[in-house]
Amino acid sequence: MKQFVYKTKSKAGKVVEGEIGAETEMEAVNELQRRGLTVISVSQGRSGGAGKATRAKASSGGGDRPKQAVSFGQPKVRGQDLVLMTRQLATMVSAGIPLVEGLEILEGQVANKTLQKALSQVVVDVRSGKDLSQALASHPKIFADIFINMIKAGEASGQLDVVLDRLANYQEASENLRNEIKSAMTYPVVSLIMIFGITTFLLVFIIPRFEEMFISMNVELPMITQMLLDTSLFMKSNFLLMGLAFVVAIIGIAFWFKTPKGLYVRDWLLLKAPIMGPLFSKVALSRFSKTFSTLIRSGVPILGALEIVQSTAGNRLFSDAIGAASERVRQGETLGDPLAASKVFPPMVTRMVAIGERSGSLEQLLEKISEFYDAQVSTTVKSLTSLIEPLMIAIMGFVVGGMVVSIFLPIFKMIGSLNK
Numbered sequence: 261m262k263q264f265v266y267k268t269k270s271k272a273g274k275v276v277e278g279e280i281g282a283e284t285e286m287e288a289v290n291e292l293q294r295r296g297l298t299v300i301s302v303s304q305g306r307s308g309g310a311g312k313a314t315r316a317k318a319s320s321g322g323g324d325r326p327k328q329a330v331s332f333g334q335p336k337v338r339g340q341d342l343v344l345m346t347r348q349l350a351t352m353v354s355a356g357i358p359l360v361e362g363l364e365i366l367e368g369q370v371a372n373k374t375l376q377k378a379l380s381q382v383v384v385d386v387r388s389g390k391d392l393s394q395a396l397a398s399h400p401k402i403f404a405d406i407f408i409n410m411i412k413a414g415e416a417s418g419q420l421d422v423v424l425d426r427l428a429n430y431q432e433a434s435e436n437l438r439n440e441i442k443s444a445m446t447y448p449v450v451s452l453i454m455i456f457g458i459t460t461f462l463l464v465f466i467i468p469r470f471e472e473m474f475i476s477m478n479v480e481l482p483m484i485t486q487m488l489l490d491t492s493l494f495m496k497s498n499f500l501l502m503g504l505a506f507v508v509a510i511i512g513i514a515f516w517f518k519t520p521k522g523l524y525v526r527d528w529l530l531l532k533a534p535i536m537g538p539l540f541s542k543v544a545l546s547r548f549s550k551t552f553s554t555l556i557r558s559g560v561p562i563l564g565a566l567e568i569v570q571s572t573a574g575n576r577l578f579s580d581a582i583g584a585a586s587e588r589v590r591q592g593e594t595l596g597d598p599l600a601a602s603k604v605f606p607p608m609v610t611r612m613v614a615i616g617e618r619s620g621s622l623e624q625l626l627e628k629i630s631e632f633y634d635a636q637v638s639t640t641v642k643s644l645t646s647l648i649e650p651l652m653i654a655i656m657g658f659v660v661g662g663m664v665v666s667i668f669l670p671i672f673k674m675i676g677s678l679n680k
Contacts, residue, residue, distance in 0.1 A: 264288040264304055268297035275300075275389050289356040298420055299358040300386060337402050339438065341372045343431045345379075346407075350424035359420075360386055378402050391415055405568050406430075406551060413559035423558045430554045433630075434547070437637060441543060444641040445536075451652035459659055464499055467492035470667055479674045488666045520576075527576040535647075539640045544575045545609060546633035548582070553626035563590060577604050 261281045266288065268276045276297060282288035285302055292299050345366055352362035360383060367379040378399045385395035393412035396403040407427065414423030471489055474481060481489070495502060516522040530540045551572055555565035566586040573579040581602035588598040596614025599605045609629055616622035 262304060264302050266292055266302045267300040268292055286356055289358060293356065298415060298418065299356075301358050301360045335372055335374055337372055337375045337378075339431065339435045341370065341375055342402075342407075343428065343435055345370060345375065346424060346431055347428040350421060350428050353421040353424055359392065375402065392420070404572070406555065406572060409560050409564060409568055410555065410558045413555075417559045419559075426554055426558055430550065433550060433634070437543065437546060437634065440637060440641050441539075444539065444644050447645065448648050448652065451648075451656075455652070455656050455659060458656075459663075460495070462660070462663055463492045463495050465496075467663065467667070468496050474670055477670060477674050479670050482666075482669045482673070484662075485666045485669055488663060524576045531575065531577060535644065539637065539644065540575070542633050542636045542640060544573060544578045545605070546630055546637055547572065547574055548578060549609070549626045549629040549633065553623045553630060556623040556626070562595075566595075581605065 261283060263279050263281055264285060265279055266277065280288050280291060282291060285304070288302050289299050292302070348366060349362055352365065353359065357365075363379060363383045363386065367376055367383060370376050370379065381398065382392070382395040385398065386392055391412070393408050393415060396411060397408050410423050410427050411420070414420040417423075467488060471493070474485075474489070517526045531537050531544075533540070548569055552565055552569045555568060556562065560568070563586060566582060566589065570579050570582040570586065573582060581599065581604040584602065585595055585598035589595050594614065594617050596610050596617060599613060600607070600610035612625045612629055613622065616625035
């Protein structure tokens with residue numbers, strides 16, 4: 261039987277080092293995990309020179325590996341990058357690969373340079389004795405609060421592999437939801453830009469050319485034609501000024517939307533929008549229930565989970581409602597009543613939350629709510645996609661057709677007077 265030197269962490273977060281006898285390194289890892297320890301590194305003892313060298317490198321904090329910080333100008337870490345990283349780490353930890361080795365493997369194969377540098381520093385920190393959650397917390401721009409708190413809960417419960425798998429599932433579901441919303445928004449945004457561009461081109465460059473023809477016809481212009489010509493001549497004369505004013509207005513609105521009041525107004529408008537409002541509401545409800553369920557199931561205390569859910573709600577109205585409910589829960593009240601009083605959450609959600617609190621199955625009911633609204637979002641996106649296309653065509657036809665009719669009305673009027 262061989263001797264293996266190990267470095268682990270207990271459920272209390274204490275670093276535990278020692279030796280264990282086993283036939284293979286994998287058997288040693290399995291035995292340590294059976295004892296409820298999170299394996300950081302395992303290497304063969306004095307009987308194996310290579311293992312000794314590996315242990316020396318691990319205990320020295322990675323040899324001459326320099327500490328690296330994420331620098332400016334590096335590529336942004338996408339949601340897909342984090343999903344892939346979390347899924348791979350969950351698979352390796354579940355397979356018994358020590359945590360440091362799994363992180364080193366990820367560091368060597370991730371394509372995103374920013375994430376690679378962050379993982380390099382995480383490896384150094386974990387080797388030096390820090391918890392994985394503490395090491396990840398040093399990179400808040402990459403790893404969100406929900407990511408860090410779920411890892412912390414997994415370390416505390418000794419179920420890091422299970423929590424990593426849940427976290428990967430949560431990220432994949434969130435990324436799919438985000439992609440559905442992008443696909444729903446892309447077509448109308450592109451269509452509106454095209455309609456605006458075509459309308460501007462016609463008014464600035466095409467319509468003014470008809471002015472001389474109408475003057476030579478010596479016919480009284482209909483009101484709609486005169487209004488179109490006046491608008492066209494005004495835009496042509498002030499094209500640069502209007503373009504500058506448009507850009508300034510867009511920048512001003514963008515900055516205002518970053519203020520607390522602007523954020524509230526923006527989110528209120530999104531929820532009250534005639535066509536897209538119900539979709540944004542369902543997305544917020546799905547995000548709330550999915551995040552809350554995942555955190556509670558992973559062992560995060562309910563007040564801590566509510567704080568994270570509040571910061572990731574994605575809509576100020578929902579965020580304020582969750583914050584108010586959190587304060588009342590802190591005072592000893594149940595969660596269902598303050599959520600119902602907010603008028604933001606529908607009765608079905610608040611009643612299921614109340615039932616879940618009474619029955620002790622809150623995370624299961626939240627998961628059911630999430631599944632329901634995920635299906636609702638998918639159905640709504642498909643319906644909107646089929647509805648928006650003819651709607652955009654109708655808007656384009658109305659705008660361009662209105663201009664064409666306005667231009668031809670004087671011509672029809674002149675032809676009618678000639679036939680008399």
